[in-house]
Amino acid sequence: MQKADKRIDEYLKQLDRGDTEDEAWQETVEALNKKIEKLREMREEYKETEQKLDKSGEKQLSVTDPDARLMKTEQGTHVCYNVQMAVDSKHKMIVAMELTNEGNDLNQLSSIAGEAKEELGVEEIEVVTDMGYYDCDQVKECDDNGITVYMDKPAVKVIDGVYSKERFKYNVEKDVYLCPAGEDLRYRTTDKQKSMKMYKTDSCESCGLKTHCTSGEGARVIKRHIHEGVMEEMATRVKGSREKLKLRAGLVEHPWGTMKRTLDQGYFLLRGTEKVEVEMRLNGLIYNLKRALSIVGVPKLIEALA
Numbered sequence: 001m002q003k004a005d006k007r008i009d010e011y012l013k014q015l016d017r018g019d020t021e022d023e024a025w026q027e028t029v030e031a032l033n034k035k036i037e038k039l040r041e042m043r044e045e046y047k048e049t050e051q052k053l054d055k056s057g058e059k060q061l062s063v064t065d066p067d068a069r070l071m072k073t074e075q076g077t078h079v080c081y082n083v084q085m086a087v088d089s090k091h092k093m094i095v096a097m098e099l100t101n102e103g104n105d106l107n108q109l110s111s112i113a114g115e116a117k118e119e120l121g122v123e124e125i126e127v128v129t130d131m132g133y134y135d136c137d138q139v140k141e142c143d144d145n146g147i148t149v150y151m152d153k154p155a156v157k158v159i160d161g162v163y164s165k166e167r168f169k170y171n172v173e174k175d176v177y178l179c180p181a182g183e184d185l186r187y188r189t190t191d192k193q194k195s196m197k198m199y200k201t202d203s204c205e206s207c208g209l210k211t212h213c214t215s216g217e218g219a220r221v222i223k224r225h226i227h228e229g230v231m232e233e234m235a236t237r238v239k240g241s242r243e244k245l246k247l248r249a250g251l252v253e254h255p256w257g258t259m260k261r262t263l264d265q266g267y268f269l270l271r272g273t274e275k276v277e278v279e280m281r282l283n284g285l286i287y288n289l290k291r292a293l294s295i296v297g298v299p300k301l302i303e304a305l306a
């Protein structure tokens, strides 16, 4: 809208400068007026889009597919859907698929892992996934639902020259963090969202290590998610099972590679959640049929389907 306004202003200024007696100028006036009219129409459309966004509370709207969203991918930022997939470790067959338009995977783990567990009809399941799913609430939900997650912890940004949280050792029994100076940081309060607990000590003011510990004026505060214990258990589990983490790439990347490269389905052809979901499931079905043919062969597959 700002660009359109700027252009309209420029054209109006040009019109003001013109010589009204000149015949050729009359043609220019006509052309400029047409351009101004077109820009005003365009501006009106943008205004309507802006009102739609205000009403929906959304931050973006794709005019090609209103259900899709702008997402960062390995190939750059594109208007996309986010496909979730769970693959079994024995046959590399797709067990569950879900379609969302969320820009990242942070809230997806519990749902797709739960669907896989239900589909397999088991009481307990182990799930290996990448760091894009690292979320305390999601891992806790999985834990409560008989789903044991194996996932590496993403690197945490640390301020240069300041002790990282790893330097503070948590004591479960006492619910305190032991700091590098040997002081106990005790629980003080929980944040407004009731998800982060804050720990600190009164000894920071007189501590000789303070300049290495915090860049701020006050005491060093250590935050602990209410479900961080589940993440610590997962870290211990992962440490002793690196071979499981290594399996991930060969499992879930198998269907991705096959669908995108062999079946040439790197992009959705349809628009709208409902249709795209059907397209996604058809791709999954074709992949699973291909897998079944490779594993058991045609006669056995026909026999099983009969």
Ligand code: SF4
Residues within 6 Å of the ligand: 179, 180, 181, 182, 183, 201, 203, 204, 205, 207, 208, 209, 210, 213, 214, 219, 220
């Ligand atoms: S500044 Fe506070 S938290 Fe940091 S080492 Fe010293 S006493 Fe411990």
